[in-house]
Amino acid sequence: MTMDQAVTTYRDEALELLAELERAVLDLEADPGNRDRMAACFRAMHTIKGGGAMFGFEEISRFTHEIETAFDLVRNGKLPVTSQLLTATLMAGDHIKALLFVPEGPPPDELLTRSEELLQVFRSMLAEAGQAAPATAPAAAVPPAPSPAAASIPTYGGADSDGSACDLPDAGPPAIYWVRFAPAADLLANGTEPLGLFEELAALGPYRAHARIADIPALDAPGYDPEALAASYEILLMTCRGENAIRDVFLFVEDTCRLAVVPLVTGRLRGSDLEEFLAFFSHMPADEEQTVAASRLRTLVEARLRQVEAIRAKGPSKEQAPKLKQETAPASTSLRVDSAKLDALVNMVGELVILQSRLRQAVKGENMAAAADVDEDLERLTDAMRDSALELRMLPIGTVFSVFLRLVRDLSASLGKEVNFVAEGAETELDKTVIDRLKDPLIHIIRNSLDHGIEPPGERTQAGKPPAGRIILSAGHSGGNVVIRIRDDGRGVDPARIRKKAVERGLLAPDADVSDKELLALLFEPGFSTAEKVSDVSGRGVGMDVVKKNIEAMRGTVDMENAMGQGTTTVITLPLTLAIIDGFNVRVGDESYIVPLSNLRGFQERFVTGQPRQVDSIERMGHLIPLVSLRRLFSVPGGQPDYERVVIVEADGEMTGIAVDVVVGRQQAVIKSLDESYRHLKWIAGTTINGDGSISLILDVPRLLRMAREQYQRTDERESPL
Amino acid sequence: MMQEEGAGCRFLTFTLGEVFFALDIYSVREILDLQDITRIPGAQEYMRGVVNVRGTAVPVMDLRMKFGLGRVEKTLNTRVVIVEIKKNDSTVVVGAMADSVKEVLELEPDAIDPPPAMGAAVRTDFIRGIGKHGGRFILILDVDKVFTSEEVQDVARVVEEAARDSMAGAA
Numbered sequence: 001m002t003m004d005q006a007v008t009t010y011r012d013e014a015l016e017l018l019a020e021l022e023r024a025v026l027d028l029e030a031d032p033g034n035r036d037r038m039a040a041c042f043r044a045m046h047t048i049k050g051g052g053a054m055f056g057f058e059e060i061s062r063f064t065h066e067i068e069t070a071f072d073l074v075r076n077g078k079l080p081v082t083s084q085l086l087t088a089t090l091m092a093g094d095h096i097k098a099l100l101f102v103p104e105g106p107p108p109d110e111l112l113t114r115s116e117e118l119l120q121v122f123r124s125m126l127a128e129a130g131q132a133a134p135a136t137a138p139a140a141a142v143p144p145a146p147s148p149a150a151a152s153i154p155t156y157g158g159a160d161s162d163g164s165a166c167d168l169p170d171a172g173p174p175a176i177y178w179v180r181f182a183p184a185a186d187l188l189a190n191g192t193e194p195l196g197l198f199e200e201l202a203a204l205g206p207y208r209a210h211a212r213i214a215d216i217p218a219l220d221a222p223g224y225d226p227e228a229l230a231a232s233y234e235i236l237l238m239t240c241r242g243e244n245a246i247r248d249v250f251l252f253v254e255d256t257c258r259l260a261v262v263p264l265v266t267g268r269l270r271g272s273d274l275e276e277f278l279a280f281f282s283h284m285p286a287d288e289e290q291t292v293a294a295s296r297l298r299t300l301v302e303a304r305l306r307q308v309e310a311i312r313a314k315g316p317s318k319e320q321a322p323k324l325k326q327e328t329a330p331a332s333t334s335l336r337v338d339s340a341k342l343d344a345l346v347n348m349v350g351e352l353v354i355l356q357s358r359l360r361q362a363v364k365g366e367n368m369a370a371a372a373d374v375d376e377d378l379e380r381l382t383d384a385m386r387d388s389a390l391e392l393r394m395l396p397i398g399t400v401f402s403v404f405l406r407l408v409r410d411l412s413a414s415l416g417k418e419v420n421f422v423a424e425g426a427e428t429e430l431d432k433t434v435i436d437r438l439k440d441p442l443i444h445i446i447r448n449s450l451d452h453g454i455e456p457p458g459e460r461t462q463a464g465k466p467p468a469g470r471i472i473l474s475a476g477h478s479g480g481n482v483v484i485r486i487r488d489d490g491r492g493v494d495p496a497r498i499r500k501k502a503v504e505r506g507l508l509a510p511d512a513d514v515s516d517k518e519l520l521a522l523l524f525e526p527g528f529s530t531a532e533k534v535s536d537v538s539g540r541g542v543g544m545d546v547v548k549k550n551i552e553a554m555r556g557t558v559d560m561e562n563a564m565g566q567g568t569t570t571v572i573t574l575p576l577t578l579a580i581i582d583g584f585n586v587r588v589g590d591e592s593y594i595v596p597l598s599n600l601r602g603f604q605e606r607f608v609t610g611q612p613r614q615v616d617s618i619e620r621m622g623h624l625i626p627l628v629s630l631r632r633l634f635s636v637p638g639g640q641p642d643y644e645r646v647v648i649v650e651a652d653g654e655m656t657g658i659a660v661d662v663v664v665g666r667q668q669a670v671i672k673s674l675d676e677s678y679r680h681l682k683w684i685a686g687t688t689i690n691g692d693g694s695i696s697l698i699l700d701v702p703r704l705l706r707m708a709r710e711q712y713q714r715t716d717e718r719e720s721p722l
Numbered sequence: 723m724m725q726e727e728g729a730g731c732r733f734l735t736f737t738l739g740e741v742f743f744a745l746d747i748y749s750v751r752e753i754l755d756l757q758d759i760t761r762i763p764g765a766q767e768y769m770r771g772v773v774n775v776r777g778t779a780v781p782v783m784d785l786r787m788k789f790g791l792g793r794v795e796k797t798l799n800t801r802v803v804i805v806e807i808k809k810n811d812s813t814v815v816v817g818a819m820a821d822s823v824k825e826v827l828e829l830e831p832d833a834i835d836p837p838p839a840m841g842a843a844v845r846t847d848f849i850r851g852i853g854k855h856g857g858r859f860i861l862i863l864d865v866d867k868v869f870t871s872e873e874v875q876d877v878a879r880v881v882e883e884a885a886r887d888s889m890a891g892a893a
Contacts, residue, residue: 591761634763674762675772675781676814681764687772687779695760695772695779 010055017044018093023402025086032081042071059107060099062272063115079129088121174240174268182232184256200249205239206271210281234281236274262294267305348385397475398426400439411450418468425475441547445486445570453490482574489567495519520560524548585664588630589638592696594669599701602648615712618657627657628708651702733827736820738786742860749865756800782817789877794819816869829853838883
């Protein structure tokens with residue numbers, strides 16, 4: 001695995017963890033005492049932090065650290081779960097997401113500023129809670145009253161806990177010290193462990209050290225002593241414990257080692273900030289006067305302190321910071337698969353190998369019966385393999401539900417409405433591509449429900465409804481389709497208003513006689529919005545038509561049901577997968593087409609004398625329905641037969657017949673999308689390769705009929721004046 | 723205009739009627755015999771349909787029709803040149819029908835003239851240059867432009883003009 005792959009994996013994983021974090025936070029909101037969810041938040045933060053440091057996301061690891069600390073306190077029952085904390089955590093999650101997509105190198109300044117702002121919020125919460133952070137000082141690693149959660153997960157203690165020692169009771173103001181330490185050459189021989197000194201130092205506060213290695217002799221130097229120490233260290237330490245605490249660390253070695261503790265400035269910096277000054281030491285000449293060097297270093301540190309202060313000061317005022325572009329994060333290209341599914345597939349591949357050798361034997365022995373057996377087995381196996389391979393792409397739709405939960409939470413708060421969001425059928429499985437492409441349309445519909453549908457609490461009480469609105473998102477299977485319903489119990493859409501608007505927009509004649517259903521269909525027309533004013537949320541009129549387009553691009557349909565005063569329901573119907581379609585193969589002349597089963601309603605026949613018209617009519621169950629001649633519509637070369645089969649299809653709620661030469665039979669077609677040069681031919685859903693290597697076109701029946709209708713109306717107009 | 727200054731470029735030459743054309747060899751993926759083409763109703767006429775290339779439906783363009791030189795008829799020599807075009811991040815694969823495919827040719831940059839200026843009436847931007855080889859003109863096509871534009875391009879006039887230019891140059 002290369003580093004690039006590792007980084008991608010980390011990013012994917014972090015995104016999953018963030019989704020989990022979000023779910024956990026939203027659960028906590030409903031049930032603030034849930035210890036499992038608190039631990040989940042902590043775990044997510046902890047894992048993100050660890051991986052961040054490993055894969056070069058320094059800022060993430062630095063940023064996440066303090067939030068992790070907060071949740072460590074939360075799960076130990078030391079910090080209450082407040083809505084402020086949860087909101088801040090959600091924002092922190094968004095911020096981490098933004099940091100994840102920063103291209104290589106340090107993140108841009110505005111993101112760093114944002115980190116600082118968010119961290120400030122967490123710090124103030126920690127301060128408010130008046131919390132000591134005993135877990136971070138190794139000496140006090142045992143919490144006074146171990147809670148069940150704390151007992152099961154080892155308490156986190158780190159050498160780099162930024163400034164938490166400041167929370168101890170005997171803490172003074174935070175200050176930065178320059179510690180120069182040159183251990184005696186025989187330090188190891190005296191039984192002192194130098195690393196232990198550094199660990200003790202870490203307990204005082206964050207530090208960064210620079211090692212001077214110029215004096216270390218070469219391995220082949222005469223009289224080289226491997227146990228002698230020759231390096232010296234320049235250490236920058238931020239602590240609140242005062243100079244004496246630092247000297248205490250070196251108490252037992254002070255006599256034999258060279259030690260200098262130089263106070264630099266009072267102020268608080270993070271470990272990562274201290275790191276920036278290490279370069280100073282590498283450029284500092286070894287023989288420079290200590291006081292001169294100290295004053296130079298002091299100016300540097302002071303400058304940095306002022307910078308950090310400035311950022312902090314800006315922090316609280318910009319709490320409602322500009323929305324980060326979280327929605328532009330690209331969809332993940334990798335996929336997590338249940339290992340049982342993979343095992344099943346691999347088993348089948350094994351079976352395939354066996355079948356192949358059986359086939360070879362049968363062919364060698366010219367044993368037709370054996371070959372026929374193999375053929376039968378192969379058919380069964382191919383079916384099973386196809387299903388199982390397709391299943392690999394199936395994901396439960398619940399993976400996107402948490403996004404909506406968050407959306408509803410944020411939006412209802414900003415709109416001043418109370419809304420309960422209920423998601424049902426999260427386990428319904430759908431093709432990954434469908435799920436990815438479904439997200440935006442669903443977000444849009446839910447936004448509409450929130451903004452236009454659900455009334456403010458006062459209005460709801462007047463109407464005799466509970467003050468909190470309800471949006472129910474449910475998913476389930478129905479036949480070969482997945483049906484997704486978004487139902488709200490808001491005020492519903494007023495058909496009279498649609499009518500008024502449609503007339504204003506010129507979409508409808510003032511005296512047109514249209515049903516409510518047709519009026520609702522107008523909502524999906526481009527540029528149509530009934531909202532009186534454009535809000536941040538919706539009402540720009542660029543929405544429902546895009547929703548419809550997106551859904552139709554996935555061979556789905558979208559419908560709206562409406563009950564005045566009781567809410568609207570949007571119903572989205574989607575095929576299970578985009579990769580395979582069930583249909584009937586029909587032939588016209590030498591050309592072959594696939595009519596999808598989902599549109600098919602039956603077969604009839606007709607006898608033709610002479611040249612049939614492109615659009616005719618045929619009787620079906622006592623009604624006359626339009627009949628389109630595919631031969632004429634596609635100008636297929638060849639002679640017109642006098643007996644034709646008629647395929648009855650349903651599209652847009654209407655029955656239509658399509659006349660073809662022959663119905664070959666049912667066929668499962670693997671869809672290959674058509675090249676871009678044919679993209680403008682909307683009525684072709686794709687192509688499929690038949691068993692004999694020939695190609696059939698898969699028809700998009702609703703679009704095909706719309707095209708036929710338009711053509712018909714045009715010729716009609718041309719002919720009518722004559 | 724050439725990819726590498728100084729170095730000769732290699733081209734695949736083919737004929738449409740009497741005219742010789744060349745494509746940059748690097749954009750050619752393979753050359754296939756003509757097989758059954760599935761017509762796509764409603765598309766432009768020069769788009770003859772799709773062929774099955776090992777399980778993928780590849781669109782096929784009739785270059786003669788595209789260039790206003792009649793129509794490629796099925797003969798023993800008819801070939802489909804499969805061309806790859808880089809478009810943004812993806813690669814588009816298109817088949818080009820030719821009356822016959824000739825050879826792979828190396829042309830020095832100084833054997834290639836810029837396309838003749840024809841005024842606004844006839845577009846020549848789909849021609850990268852005009853090469854001379856064995857006393858013949860070879861129209862070197864700009865693959866990206868030929869296969870992505872939707873217009874029918876008038877090549878006959880370009881050929882005429884190029885011939886006249888070179889006569890004038892020789893005289």
